[in-house]
Amino acid sequence: MGRYAPLSERGALAYALREGLIATVAGQDLLVAARHGRNSAFILRAPANRPGLFLKQARDGNAADAAIGREARLLLALEGQGITPPLIRWDESAGIICVAEIEPAPVPPLPRDAVRALASALARLHRLPPPATQDAVPPLVTDPRFWHGMAERAPLFADLVRQAPGLAQDCMRAGAIFRRSAMVHGDAKVQNLLMPPGRPAALIDLELGGAGDPAWDIGCMIADALMTALLAASDEAGFEQAVQDAADWTAAGLAAYGTPLHPRDPADLGRMAALACVTSVFTQLQGVQDLTRAPLSLMQMAIGGLADPAGFWAALHAG
Structure with missing residues (x-):
């Protein structure tokens, strides 16, 4: 503290x-x-x-x-x-x-609508030039210091890393694609969105933002949708449906976002989304004693995304 x-x-x-x-x-x-x-x-x-x-x-x-x-x-x-x-x-x-x-907050919308609102707000943010005086904080899992002392900070996450021994190296290598080309939020998720009635959604909690890579914001949005859907599932059939739901929300969000990211290599976008999924899992596991299905499933998706980032990105459009 x-x-x-x-x-x-x-x-x-x-x-x-x-x-x-x-x-x-x-x-x-x-x-x-x-x-x-x-x-x-x-x-x-x-x-x-x-x-x-x-x-x-x-x-x-x-x-x-x-x-x-x-x-x-x-x-x-x-x-x-x-x-x-x-x-x-x-x-x-x-x-x-x-x-x-x-403004007073309205009744929370459906997850699909919330992801669309977040994507629209990010598109407006990403059209702005990057600030010259403040860089965004790059993805945590691309920093070698993050991986030191992992077992002490999050034992369950360390267990996952041991099961995927190349994960740390894959994340750090993927960090090489992080660009500082636009104004970014740095922690893009529905929880960091205010949706006043009759007005465009507003972004809050920008402490990680600045000049950074808009693909990271999109990756965070995708990881948030996936984790939200997976946490709501209770059985095997529910997990399968959760992945389909998240793909639908993501596809709706990407459609609302439009083209500020383009042209961009789909493999780069897939790697950023996979990095965001790894970060999301780490956040979920801090202080947790038992490994639940949701973060395990998301980590498996992230590992697959790092191995085949272009395929992972294509799958995110499948909603």
Whole structure:
């Protein structure tokens, strides 16, 4: 844990009131938007369903300070583009909290619609030139340092690596295709999307973003769709249907995305998607004691994708 005490729901509300970010919020209107990884995220909705706040706390000491600063700079750079919500405040040195204004969220859409909305938002982002002052964080699994000490950090993942001894080398070699050709999000998934009614979807949680490879964002979107579908399955038939569902969602997303990536070698796109699947599995297995079918299935798909990336990319269009 970092040096900051993690915010609770009451703490998030107290911070917003103390800093003058909101004048008043009824207690029952405070909603927890998400909790994932080392971050906590909250939606503070004002009375009468007026626009409220999205408030995030990253809890990782000095690394969190840097991440909040990175995200704030990107939000400022993207202000007025209609791709991200407007930045209200960031507290890099003390509270490591990033705050952005949002519209009240609608009823969550079907997964297929959510993937389409995410893809459309990414297409708008990727059409922007890359920022000259901030590089995106490259895929974690392409960094040799990631693989050192793996057994201590995630024993189950280390077991998978032993079953596929060439995985680390394949991931690091695949990292050579990472290009810095556009403004990218860095952690593209439906959870990092706000969908206000009557307006285009907005991207949040850009702490990994900057000048990077748009294919990585698409790969993350695909890995998110696959993991979401697999986690919802309960038996063998369900897993087969989950893969078909994810392929359908992915095909819909790629159709909505259009052509900002082209021309691009399908094998490069397949490798990026496979890298994102490996990263997604690692994220799922941190702190987990038992290996479940969903991450195992996704890892098997990722290993196949690294071996035959062009075929993997073609399969993702099969929905």
